[in-house]
Amino acid sequence: MEQTPLAPNGxxxxxxxxxxxxxxxxxxxxxxxxxxxxxxxxCGPGGAGKTRLALAAAERLLPDYPDGVFLAEMADVTDPxxxxxxxxxxxxxxxxxxxxxxxxxxDALGHAHVLIMLENCEHQAPACGELAxxxxxxxxxxxxLASSREPLGVPGELAWRLPRLPIPGPDTHPQSLxxxxxxxxxxxxxxxxxxxxxxSSANAGAxxxxxxxxxxxxxxxxxxAGRLTTLSVEQVADQLCDALSVLRTSSRALxxxxxxxxxxxxxxxxxxxxxxxxxxKRLSVFSGLASLEAVRAVCADAVLPExxxxxxxxxxxxxSLVHAEAAPRELRYRLLELPRQYATERLEAEGExxxxxxxxxxxxxxxxxxxxxxxTLSQIDEWVQRLADDRQNFRTALAWSLGADHGLALRxxxxxxxxxxxxxxxxxxxxxxxxxxxxxxGDPAARVRALRGAGQIVYRQGDxxxxxxxxxxxxxxLRELADKPEMARVLRALxxxxxxxxxxxxxxxxxxxxxxxxxxxxxxxxxxRTLGSLALVAIADGRYDVARTRLxxxxxxxxxxxxxxxxxxxxxxxxxxxxxxxDLEAARSDLRVSIGVLGRLNDxxxxxxxxxxxxxxxxxGSEHERALTLAAxxxxxxxxxxxxxxxxxQRRLDxxxxxxxxxxxxxxxxxxxxRGTGMSTPEAISFAxxxxxxxxxxxxxxxxxxxxxxxxxxxAGLSAREWDVLSLLMTGLSNRLIASRLSISPxxxxxxxxxxLEKLAARSRSQAIAIVLGLELLP
Numbered sequence: 001m002e003q004t005p006l007a008p009n010g011x012x013x014x015x016x017x018x019x020x021x022x023x024x025x026x027x028x029x030x031x032x033x034x035x036x037x038x039x040x041x042x043c044g045p046g047g048a049g050k051t052r053l054a055l056a057a058a059e060r061l062l063p064d065y066p067d068g069v070f071l072a073e074m075a076d077v078t079d080p081x082x083x084x085x086x087x088x089x090x091x092x093x094x095x096x097x098x099x100x101x102x103x104x105x106x107d108a109l110g111h112a113h114v115l116i117m118l119e120n121c122e123h124q125a126p127a128c129g130e131l132a133x134x135x136x137x138x139x140x141x142x143x144x145l146a147s148s149r150e151p152l153g154v155p156g157e158l159a160w161r162l163p164r165l166p167i168p169g170p171d172t173h174p175q176s177l178x179x180x181x182x183x184x185x186x187x188x189x190x191x192x193x194x195x196x197x198x199x200s201s202a203n204a205g206a207x208x209x210x211x212x213x214x215x216x217x218x219x220x221x222x223x224x225a226g227r228l229t230t231l232s233v234e235q236v237a238d239q240l241c242d243a244l245s246v247l248r249t250s251s252r253a254l255x256x257x258x259x260x261x262x263x264x265x266x267x268x269x270x271x272x273x274x275x276x277x278x279x280x281k282r283l284s285v286f287s288g289l290a291s292l293e294a295v296r297a298v299c300a301d302a303v304l305p306e307x308x309x310x311x312x313x314x315x316x317x318x319x320s321l322v323h324a325e326a327a328p329r330e331l332r333y334r335l336l337e338l339p340r341q342y343a344t345e346r347l348e349a350e351g352e353x354x355x356x357x358x359x360x361x362x363x364x365x366x367x368x369x370x371x372x373x374x375x376t377l378s379q380i381d382e383w384v385q386r387l388a389d390d391r392q393n394f395r396t397a398l399a400w401s402l403g404a405d406h407g408l409a410l411r412x413x414x415x416x417x418x419x420x421x422x423x424x425x426x427x428x429x430x431x432x433x434x435x436x437x438x439x440x441x442g443d444p445a446a447r448v449r450a451l452r453g454a455g456q457i458v459y460r461q462g463d464x465x466x467x468x469x470x471x472x473x474x475x476x477x478l479r480e481l482a483d484k485p486e487m488a489r490v491l492r493a494l495x496x497x498x499x500x501x502x503x504x505x506x507x508x509x510x511x512x513x514x515x516x517x518x519x520x521x522x523x524x525x526x527x528x529r530t531l532g533s534l535a536l537v538a539i540a541d542g543r544y545d546v547a548r549t550r551l552x553x554x555x556x557x558x559x560x561x562x563x564x565x566x567x568x569x570x571x572x573x574x575x576x577x578x579x580x581x582x583d584l585e586a587a588r589s590d591l592r593v594s595i596g597v598l599g600r601l602n603d604x605x606x607x608x609x610x611x612x613x614x615x616x617x618x619x620x621g622s623e624h625e626r627a628l629t630l631a632a633x634x635x636x637x638x639x640x641x642x643x644x645x646x647x648x649x650q651r652r653l654d655x656x657x658x659x660x661x662x663x664x665x666x667x668x669x670x671x672x673x674x675r676g677t678g679m680s681t682p683e684a685i686s687f688a689x690x691x692x693x694x695x696x697x698x699x700x701x702x703x704x705x706x707x708x709x710x711x712x713x714x715x716a717g718l719s720a721r722e723w724d725v726l727s728l729l730m731t732g733l734s735n736r737l738i739a740s741r742l743s744i745s746p747x748x749x750x751x752x753x754x755x756x757l758e759k760l761a762a763r764s765r766s767q768a769i770a771i772v773l774g775l776e777l778l779p
Contacts, residue, residue, distance in 0.1 A: 023053055023165075023181065030057045030160060034115075034143060037158040038136050041146040044162035045268075045320040045336070049218040050147035051119050053162060058117055058145065067112035067141070075120040080127035087116065087131065102131060106138045113141035122149035122319065123271045129154045149268060150318040161320075164216030164336075174204035182211040182221060189225035190233075197228070206237040213240040215336050219264060265342045268321060278304045279312045280321060280335075281352065284343035285360045288392035289325060289332035297363045298356065327389060354404070361397040361408045364390065368415025372449065380422070387419045398432050409436040410446040417453020421460070424604060424641035429457050437470075444481055448474045452490050459497050460605060462644030467497040488517040492530050499537055500647045508537050525566065528557030532570050539577055540648055547577050565606075568597035572610050579616055587617055589767070592689055599685040604641050607681060608634040609649065614688040616656045624660040625672040631657050632676025633684035718759060725752040729765055 214220035420429025451474035491514035498507035538547035575590030
């Protein structure tokens with residue numbers, strides 16, 4: 001059969017009119033990959049620079065293809081039947097009557113060693129794939145380099161996804177900006193319009209913003225640079241909030257589909273199926289990353305059934321319109337900001353925006369409520385991570401619902417209150433809660449949850465009057481609802497607020513009512529924590545025996561419930577009680593145990609309270625500078641959390657620190673406080689623990705903090721009775737009271753204690769407790 005030879009001079013690459021900036025690593029990777037793959041498709045969104053990278057790779061590889069490098073442009077091919085003809089035309093292969101074009105191509109190529117570039121072929125991807133397969137099978141010397149927004153779907157194809165150009169972060173130093181390819185590209189293209197343009201300290205901030213707002217998309221960066229003919233660089237940055245309107249050019253060097261960013265995205269959108277278009281538009285209501293569960297819940301309907309969401313999502317990822325990113329537990333999905341602006345416009349223009357946003361807010365309100373109801377000690381870390389992953393979506397849902405659906409706003413804010421509280425994100429949480437509560441009414445249960453959350457948050461900020469106001473309103477609603485478990489939680493919170501307002505009698509009444517409810521309901525964990533709060537009231541009143549009894553019961557309940565936080569907190573309060581009565585050794589032991597566990601649990605607020613206990617302990621020992629350092633470290637932690645100490649607590653600390661300041665020269669005082677303020681939380685804990693051991697205890701021990709599973713590892717030799725004695729030692733009881741509790745003689749208790757100390761290699765009761773609890777060796 002007669003073969004049609006390839007056109008003479010087989011190098012047919014267009015000459016580029018602008019320099020190739022950045023992408024050096026990508027260029028190296030693509031050229032290397034072409035040595036191992038006969039079909040490589042550079043995939044990426046419109047304007048990502050796929051064609052420029054492909055042309056640069058082809059130019060670098062020209063010597064490797066003695067029979068030619070050819071470019072077949074697919075952008076204007078509207079009929080799939082014409083794809084093969086377009087390639088034949090690019091290669092100079094004449095079509096023959098009665099013979100299929102692909103056959104003519106195979107005949108002409110034979111054993112020629114050529115590179116064929118298929119450019120902008122996303123809208124003809126299936127047809128390009130149907131042509132590529134027989135060419136690769138029949139012509140061993142043929143390699144194909146395609147650029148497309150989605151793969152061609154041919155066996156053996158390497159779909160090489162082109163990343164965005166690196167962009168600087170919000171904290172990037174101006175002197176480091178020139179290292180980023182996105183910045184380098186903007187500066188290079190800016191010189192086409194302002195020949196003397198340079199990156200300077202004066203314009204660095206604006207250039208950085210342009211790089212970030214264009215998201216490292218080369219076409220967007222080049223269009224932004226083109227605006228320098230009529231705007232300053234600062235004005236360009238300011239105008240990019242409406243990027244789809246701003247990013248345009250009249251240059252004839254670009255095809256019409258790339259003269260505006262809107263046209264570039266139009267090109268992709270118009271080639272989507274109806275269901276793909278629906279999903280693309282609806283994804284615009286998400287902020288940041290979205291889980292598959294959320295996408296299904298918000299986006300599915302009759303046009304896009306839930307069972308089809310995953311397949312459509314996969315196709316949008318293939319078309320480079322949606323990005324999939326790895327999260328700790330799953331892949332999550334998002335639109336880049338510029339396509340999201342386009343999708344938002346489409347959603348609003350077609351009248352769907354409010355309906356989809358309502359579904360978005362409803363989904364996240366339900367998630368917030370479930371988290372509030374189901375998070376327990378064993379699940380709390382998982383729920384914190386899950387809600388943190390969707391932080392931006394919660395903010396978006398709150399902002400929309402505050403203006404459109406008051407009931408949803410209450411559900412969202414109330415459900416998230418525990419999350420803001422535990423992360424010490426107090427300022428943001430208070431703002432959302434106060435806005436949601438500003439409008440009266442709503443579902444009573446949702447309003448109570450929001451009121452309790454607001455009360456607890458403002459209490460941590462030290463605004464106890466506001467806390468009393470929120471919690472009193474919540475209690476009034478609850479008395480009508482007769483919701484006893486929630487009433488007990490609100491009563492306990494209200495009791496702490498009243499204690500800080502120095503109304504001790506009202507505080508105790510509130511806490512005693514909470515305790516009675518919890519005991520009737522059999523809520524042991526709540527009972528223990530309320531007993532701890534009642535102990536604080538007793539300490540404030542100077543009723544130390546009452547406080548001690550309440551704390552003993554609190555410790556026992558926490559241990560029975562495996563409530564590690566509750567146990568650490570109760571032991572810490574025992575340390576504060578020991579300080580009040582002057583038992584400095586017991587105070588040191590209890591504070592040391594408590595702060596070690598609370599630090600591992602990452603409870604910064606409680607750690608601050610324990611540091612202040614150590615500060616008072618140091619002050620009692622006339623270690624004035626150390627006391628000031630510890631108090632300043634606690635204040636630094638609270639400042640970072642946006643929180644304040646409870647007023648009743650602050651009053652007690654202020655007196656001790658005032659005496660220390662009088663005893664220390666001004667320069668030494670300033671140095672001590674500066675040191676403390678600059679400490680991180682782990683540094684402050686280490687400082688408190690390492691210097692808390694009395695000298696008489698010999699060399700300092702290093703204690704690790706493994707989890708509860710290592711219960712008997714260190715003290716495996718203790719007998720059951722010795723465990724009983726040790727458990728009561730941990731509550732602060734004397735040997736005489738332990739003997740009474742266990743119905744044995746004080747002499748027997750003394751023998752058990754001596755045996756415990758020997759087996760734990762401890763020098764004192766306090767050191768034994770510190771060793772055991774510091775290692776969580778609980779039976």
